[in-house]
Amino acid sequence: MTYNTNVESISPDGAVYYLFGATGDLARRKLFPALFSLYKEGKLSENFAVVGLARRPRTNEQFRSDLYDSINEFCRYKADDAELWSRFTEHFVYMSLDINNVDGFRELNALSTELDQKFDIPGNRLFYLALAPSLFGPVSFNLRDGGLLESKGWHRLVIEKPFGYDLPSAQKLNEQLNQVFKEEEIFRIDHYLGKEMVQNIQVIRFANAFFEPLWNNNHIANVQITLSETVGVEERGGYYDKSGALRDMGQNHMLQMLTMIAMEPPSRLHGEDIRDEKVKVLRSLRGYTSSDDVREHVIRGQYTEGQVGSKELPGYRQEDSVDPESVTETYFAAKVFVDNFRWAGVPFYIRTGKRMPVKTTEVVVEFKSMPNNVLFAQRHDLAPNLLVIRVNPMEGIYIKINAKKPGSDNAVQPVSMEFCQSCQIGINTPEAYERLIHDAARGDSTYFTRWDEVSHAWEFVDRIAQAWREDKGDLAFYPAGSWGPEEAGKLLEKDGFHWWPVNGQEEDNVIWITNSGK
Ligand SMILES: NC(=O)C1=CN([C@@H]2O[C@H](COP(=O)(O)OP(=O)(O)OC[C@H]3O[C@@H](n4cnc5c(N)ncnc54)[C@H](OP(=O)(O)O)[C@@H]3O)[C@@H](O)[C@H]2O)C=CC1
Numbered sequence: 001m002t003y004n005t006n007v008e009s010i011s012p013d014g015a016v017y018y019l020f021g022a023t024g025d026l027a028r029r030k031l032f033p034a035l036f037s038l039y040k041e042g043k044l045s046e047n048f049a050v051v052g053l054a055r056r057p058r059t060n061e062q063f064r065s066d067l068y069d070s071i072n073e074f075c076r077y078k079a080d081d082a083e084l085w086s087r088f089t090e091h092f093v094y095m096s097l098d099i100n101n102v103d104g105f106r107e108l109n110a111l112s113t114e115l116d117q118k119f120d121i122p123g124n125r126l127f128y129l130a131l132a133p134s135l136f137g138p139v140s141f142n143l144r145d146g147g148l149l150e151s152k153g154w155h156r157l158v159i160e161k162p163f164g165y166d167l168p169s170a171q172k173l174n175e176q177l178n179q180v181f182k183e184e185e186i187f188r189i190d191h192y193l194g195k196e197m198v199q200n201i202q203v204i205r206f207a208n209a210f211f212e213p214l215w216n217n218n219h220i221a222n223v224q225i226t227l228s229e230t231v232g233v234e235e236r237g238g239y240y241d242k243s244g245a246l247r248d249m250g251q252n253h254m255l256q257m258l259t260m261i262a263m264e265p266p267s268r269l270h271g272e273d274i275r276d277e278k279v280k281v282l283r284s285l286r287g288y289t290s291s292d293d294v295r296e297h298v299i300r301g302q303y304t305e306g307q308v309g310s311k312e313l314p315g316y317r318q319e320d321s322v323d324p325e326s327v328t329e330t331y332f333a334a335k336v337f338v339d340n341f342r343w344a345g346v347p348f349y350i351r352t353g354k355r356m357p358v359k360t361t362e363v364v365v366e367f368k369s370m371p372n373n374v375l376f377a378q379r380h381d382l383a384p385n386l387l388v389i390r391v392n393p394m395e396g397i398y399i400k401i402n403a404k405k406p407g408s409d410n411a412v413q414p415v416s417m418e419f420c421q422s423c424q425i426g427i428n429t430p431e432a433y434e435r436l437i438h439d440a441a442r443g444d445s446t447y448f449t450r451w452d453e454v455s456h457a458w459e460f461v462d463r464i465a466q467a468w469r470e471d472k473g474d475l476a477f478y479p480a481g482s483w484g485p486e487e488a489g490k491l492l493e494k495d496g497f498h499w500w501p502v503n504g505q506e507e508d509n510v511i512w513i514t515n516s517g518k
């Protein structure tokens with residue numbers, strides 16, 4: 001296997017970026033800041049233009065003022081250099097356009113030709129759809145019918161999640177897109193794949209002699225993936241109530257992280273080879289076939305009123321745009337098996353929920369315990385070794401090992417040794433969207449989901465969703481601010497395991513060796 005360490009240095013070609021949904025939440029919180037960071041770091045060159053598109057009227061000046069506000073609120077860089085800011089915003093224009101009106105697309109095509117000339121762009125087009133999924137098909141058809149795919153450069157379509165509601169709807173959407181774009185022109189976003197530490201999983205695994213030889217069912221007892229959020233459904237109650245945690249986080253982010261942990265080493269670190277290996281994992285997931293099977297392996301929950309910190313919070317059924325009798329899950333935990341040679345018998349426990357006590361994403365790899373021996377076991381149960389990958393908001397890794405307690409006869413002391421990446425001064429990690437926009441602009445689809453990944457993930461999730469539709473009795477409730485329903489703990493207890501504390505909240509007797517200063 002070879003590592004291409006120069007990928008970062010490959011600049012994208014000049015292109016027009018079309019930002020559909022330019023007045024929306026995602027553009028404001030994530031996409032504008034990502035573009036500014038890329039520009040500030042010299043990763044966009046000067047041969048680019050951004051056209052903001054949405055129905056509501058905006059002048060170019062108003063659009064640039066929205067841009068300014070967004071960057072000052074959400075970007076890791078501030079717009080405090082007037083000269084740089086003025087150069088940056090020159091590249092931005094706004095056009096009011098209704099997706100359903102093909103005439104608007106013809107006007108957009110004419111505008112694009114002007115922008116090509118003004119910024120010396122060779123006809124490349126990147127269409128970013130920050131829109132409701134029901135508009136993905138219509139936009140594609142109108143891009144074609146409005147002549148936007150006739151320019152002489154490349155054409156790429158970047159689409160936001162969710163990619164469908166289930167397998168049939170995802171297939172339908174994919175068929176629509178395929179009428180206009182080839183698979184290699186479609187970049188399906190899963191923003192977790194743009195996170196630094198998710199990308200780091202393969203380096204930690206494949207670049208360390210400590211780990212890869214042990215990375216199998218001979219040495220690993222279980223893997224735990226936690227994605228906990230403190231937020232509720234915020235302004236997205238209407239969407240979320242139809243989706244729920246399994247579709248919103250499980251089908252995409254959680255299964256993607258699982259594939260990164262479980263995949264075989266690809267023969268080359270090339271996008272298609274990596275995605276081939278990820279697909280094999282998804283194909284090996286043990287599908288749950290009956291309601292009983294689902295009940296035994298998957299727990300779902302919904303938050304009721306409670307407290308996070310000192311803040312009193314309403315229950316899910318009291319949230320805006322949520323059905324007061326909703327049975328939508330805001331939490332799920334599952335025991336998942338990857339039925340292949342490497343992972344036979346190793347449970348992957350995954351859990352995610354809203355209104356949990358802390359915001360954190362962590363992967364814990366628990367190694368099998370050493371056999372108890374005469375020297376230590378009479379007085380001590382040895383704690384298992386752990387490798388913990390901290391994805392966000394803290395970024396880093398730590399390992400937990402056993403060592404001799406200094407000055408004792410043979411007392412054993414757990415020690416956690418941590419590399420806290422986000423504590424390093426000067427490491428201003430790029431946001432996931434920066435990395436992904438930059439990759440799409442360079443035509444690198446490694447960290448985007450290919451259609452076969454999406455479809456296998458839906459197959460797995462649809463079986464669970466189907467069982468839940470038939471059997472509503474297993475919805476458990478948990479107070480906002482707690483770690484979810486008790487049943488989720490029992491899922492592991494049955495196997496002799498427990499959820500490891502996340503967020504660095506280790507037991508008191510552990511010695512920490514860390515660069516974070518704690
Ligand atoms: N917000 C987030 O944190 C996340 C969002 N996503 C996904 O990103 C996408 C966008 O989300 P978000 O920004 O929150 O949504 P918003 O509802 O905030 O924005 C939707 C945008 O679409 C535009 N729009 C709606 N209808 C039309 C139309 N007929 N013609 C032209 N423009 C139209 C709206 O502008 P106008 O009304 O002016 O036309 C607005 O700019 C969704 O697929 C969502 O699932 C994914 C992950 C996180």
Ligand SMILES: O=C1O[C@H](COP(=O)(O)O)[C@@H](O)[C@H](O)[C@H]1O
Nearest residue numbers: 161191229231248249253361392
């Ligand atoms: O895709 C989504 O992700 C966010 C969580 O993302 P993070 O980067 O903040 O961890 C989640 O809140 C949202 O419901 C979901 O649609």
